[in-house]
Amino acid sequence: MSPKATLAGIHFMNGDEAIAEGAIAAGCRFFAAYPITPQSEIAERLAWRLPRVGGTFIQMEDEIAAMAAVVGGAWGGAKAMTATSGPGFSLMMENLGLAIMTETPCVLVNVQRGAPSTGLPTAVGQGDMMQARWGSHGHYEIIALVPASPQEAFDLTVRAFSLAERFRVPVLLMTDEVVGHMYERVEIPDEVPIAPRRRPTVPPSEFVPFAPGPDLVPPMACAGEGYRVHVTGLTHDERGYPDMSDGAHDRLVRRLCDKILRYRNEITFYEEVGLDDAEIAVVSYGISARVAYGAIARAREAGIKAGMLRLITAWPFPDERVRALADQVKGIVVVELNLGQMSREVERAIQGKVPLVGVFHAGGRIHTPEEVLAGIEEVAGCR
Amino acid sequence: MQVKTKPAPEIVPGARHPMEKYLRTDRLPHIWCSGCGLGTVLGNFLYAVDELGWDPDKVAVVSGIGCTGRIAGYLKLDTYHTTHGRAIAFATGLKLANPNLHVAVISGDGDLFAIGGNHLIHAARRNIDLTVVCVNNFNYGMTGGQVGPTTPLEGRTTTTPFGNFEHPFNLVHLAASAGASYVARWTTLDGRRLQKGLVEAMAHNGFTFVEVISPCPTNYGRRNRLGEGLDELRYYAEHAVIRHGADPREAEIVPGKRFLVGKFIEVDKPTYHEMYAAKVAEMTGGKT
Numbered sequence: 052m053s054p055k056a057t058l059a060g061i062h063f064m065n066g067d068e069a070i071a072e073g074a075i076a077a078g079c080r081f082f083a084a085y086p087i088t089p090q091s092e093i094a095e096r097l098a099w100r101l102p103r104v105g106g107t108f109i110q111m112e113d114e115i116a117a118m119a120a121v122v123g124g125a126w127g128g129a130k131a132m133t134a135t136s137g138p139g140f141s142l143m144m145e146n147l148g149l150a151i152m153t154e155t156p157c158v159l160v161n162v163q164r165g166a167p168s169t170g171l172p173t174a175v176g177q178g179d180m181m182q183a184r185w186g187s188h189g190h191y192e193i194i195a196l197v198p199a200s201p202q203e204a205f206d207l208t209v210r211a212f213s214l215a216e217r218f219r220v221p222v223l224l225m226t227d228e229v230v231g232h233m234y235e236r237v238e239i240p241d242e243v244p245i246a247p248r249r250r251p252t253v254p255p256s257e258f259v260p261f262a263p264g265p266d267l268v269p270p271m272a273c274a275g276e277g278y279r280v281h282v283t284g285l286t287h288d289e290r291g292y293p294d295m296s297d298g299a300h301d302r303l304v305r306r307l308c309d310k311i312l313r314y315r316n317e318i319t320f321y322e323e324v325g326l327d328d329a330e331i332a333v334v335s336y337g338i339s340a341r342v343a344y345g346a347i348a349r350a351r352e353a354g355i356k357a358g359m360l361r362l363i364t365a366w367p368f369p370d371e372r373v374r375a376l377a378d379q380v381k382g383i384v385v386v387e388l389n390l391g392q393m394s395r396e397v398e399r400a401i402q403g404k405v406p407l408v409g410v411f412h413a414g415g416r417i418h419t420p421e422e423v424l425a426g427i428e429e430v431a432g433c434r
Numbered sequence: 435m436q437v438k439t440k441p442a443p444e445i446v447p448g449a450r451h452p453m454e455k456y457l458r459t460d461r462l463p464h465i466w467c468s469g470c471g472l473g474t475v476l477g478n479f480l481y482a483v484d485e486l487g488w489d490p491d492k493v494a495v496v497s498g499i500g501c502t503g504r505i506a507g508y509l510k511l512d513t514y515h516t517t518h519g520r521a522i523a524f525a526t527g528l529k530l531a532n533p534n535l536h537v538a539v540i541s542g543d544g545d546l547f548a549i550g551g552n553h554l555i556h557a558a559r560r561n562i563d564l565t566v567v568c569v570n571n572f573n574y575g576m577t578g579g580q581v582g583p584t585t586p587l588e589g590r591t592t593t594t595p596f597g598n599f600e601h602p603f604n605l606v607h608l609a610a611s612a613g614a615s616y617v618a619r620w621t622t623l624d625g626r627r628l629q630k631g632l633v634e635a636m637a638h639n640g641f642t643f644v645e646v647i648s649p650c651p652t653n654y655g656r657r658n659r660l661g662e663g664l665d666e667l668r669y670y671a672e673h674a675v676i677r678h679g680a681d682p683r684e685a686e687i688v689p690g691k692r693f694l695v696g697k698f699i700e701v702d703k704p705t706y707h708e709m710y711a712a713k714v715a716e717m718t719g720g721k722t
């Protein structure tokens with residue numbers, strides 16, 4: 052078999068496989084993970100694919116090791132990814148913090164399932180959205196993307212790698228069991244936009260490893276390139292040397308946040324469905340949004356002007372767009388497979404200007420269109 | 435082994451460390467206590483790197499967290515001070531992503547054998563081409579001297595105020611059983627031998643392990659009436675017995691009794707990377 056990196060063409064594949072192909076197309080050549088349902092198809096496909104394209108697949112001894120190896124792999128010069136589900140996501144949180152603090156580009160996929168704990172290993176959930184935001188320790192900003200289809204799983208995996216390189220951050224892909232396992236048409240283009248690693252532009256003698264450029268992101272010198280960088284999870288100065296002062300800490304944490312916040316308009320993607328004339332807005336994401344499309348169509352048939360803001364980027368949250376929505380519509384319905392996580396962000400953004408109805412389910416199955424429709428009718432005052 | 439007590443050398447103005455080219459001198463002085471063995475380990479590691487004659491740009495050092503974990507930060511190499519216990523997992527990624535690097539992990543007994551024990555045994559089993567240097571000071575130095583997986587029975591620590599009643603690990607035996615292809619143990623008194631052991635370990639293909647018995651006068655020594663750092667070196671001189679090729683099971687360390695140092699294991703077997711490459715060649719008919 053010729054080692055073709057990008058399987059350009061039209062495929063029938065599930066979301067997990069699309070993520071694996073998206074990673075390879077984006078140039079990922081290091082993948083470390085630990086098996087967990089419903090992520091396993093990502094690992095299995097990469098175990099088959101990566102060795103043929105000159106990459107490394109390794110099944111580590113646990114998810115702590117997987118995340119640590121990914122951070123190490125990125126410093127070894129590779130584009131690196133791991134994938135897991137709830138329990139493993141929790142185990143990755145410490146080294147996610149290391150990746151944030153050391154400004155390590157990498158991608159972490161969470162195929163969400165029913166939780167807490169072992170919960171529903173084979174069934175859908177969206178209960179890790181807040182863990183994605185705040186699950187590691189300390190104050191930080193994070194980029195989290197949420198695909199609603201296998202095609203989008205491919206596209207957003209590619210985009211996750213670009214964002215990771217551009218901002219030198221770990222990027223989360225927060226998918227779910229149903230998107231992971233459902234088969235749909237996936238079109239893989241001949242070429243995908245690949246963001247290169249931001250390399251030093253000066254010789255080692257002049258290089259200051261953590262001195263940020265004008266966009267607050269420092270260039271990255273990997274191991275073996277002659278720059279001899281010290282990388283630490285301790286609070287550090289621009290040389291990368293530990294600095295235990297509160298001033299250095301405040302400065303560093305602010306820069307790590309600001310490098311994302313300053314560009315949030317370029318990071319925060321969403322889809323607008325019939326919002327132009329909408330009086331009721333559904334806010335949803337991932338598989339829950341897929342169900343909401345149908346409910347909106349049925350609401351329109353029943354004479355309710357419903358639309359949807361489908362979050363593609365969950366974090367940073369599109370505050371401004373949701374705030375503007377509150378000035379336009381009469382009510383908002385949040386649909387998600389948890390008992391209210393992103394809805395808290397919506398509440399925060401709309402500041403009580405319009406009523407909000409949550410269509411929540413703890414997971415195990417997706418919503419029915421009827422449940423979403425009932426929520427739309429409730430907030431529209433039809434019930 | 436004989437140690438003659440000499441007066442402490444004066445700090446000579448303008449004197450330079452012979453291995454200064456590998457040091458981040460702008461980070462000195464270091465944070466370690468006087469009498470601590472960590473400076474010796476750092477020095478010997480640098481002499482070993484120098485003796486190997488490798489391009490320093492291709493040598494990377496990964497540490498976990500602890501007093502020992504701070505070694506990485508003083509080395510003018512590509513150095514990674516990671517998370518507690520995860521240095522080996524990080525180093526696995528670093529090495530596999532760039533097999534041209536020589537990667538050494540230097541960390542403490544708690545880091546490598548308590549919180550990070552699982553990574554150590556699996557990296558040894560896979561025979562990842564890494565050299566792991568474990569500085570065993572019989573306790574958690576950095577956090578104030580708590581009990582660790584190598585604290586001997588009856589050892590006094592801040593969390594075993596009545597004496598330790600947990601059985602300790604024999605690190606040599608553990609590393610050997612997990613599959614390490616080279617296993618040695620030295621003390622910080624054995625400067626030259628330690629240097630030679632580090633050279634051998636780093637030059638050896640595969641997962642190699644060097645335990646360094648090292649004084650922690652501030653925490654372990656003080657609570658266990660071992661005296662100053664120098665007194666602990668005297669203790670090593672009286673109790674360490676060199677026996678190459680000894681059975682790792684006999685490498686237990688019991689306070690007041692003689693203990694074994696030397697080279698225990700040196701075997702050749704294919705590394706993870708070589709096995710992976712062979713599999714890829716087999717699968718693709720060599721046409722990657």
Ligand SMILES: Cc1ncc(C[n+]2csc(CCOP(=O)(O)OP(=O)(O)O)c2C)c(N)n1
Nearest residue numbers: 499500501502518542543544545574575576
């Ligand atoms: C996850 C986590 N748990 C606990 C700690 C606190 N901690 C820092 S160093 C250390 C022990 C270090 O002991 P050892 O590895 O033996 O190194 P030494 O200081 O003795 O050289 C601990 C428990 C931490 N940094 N991270």
Ligand code: SF4
Nearest residue numbers: 466467470501575650
């Ligand atoms: S606490 Fe112990 S190990 Fe740490 S620097 Fe002091 S003497 Fe060395």
Ligand SMILES: [Mg+2]
Nearest residue numbers: 542543573575
């Ligand atoms: Mg210790």
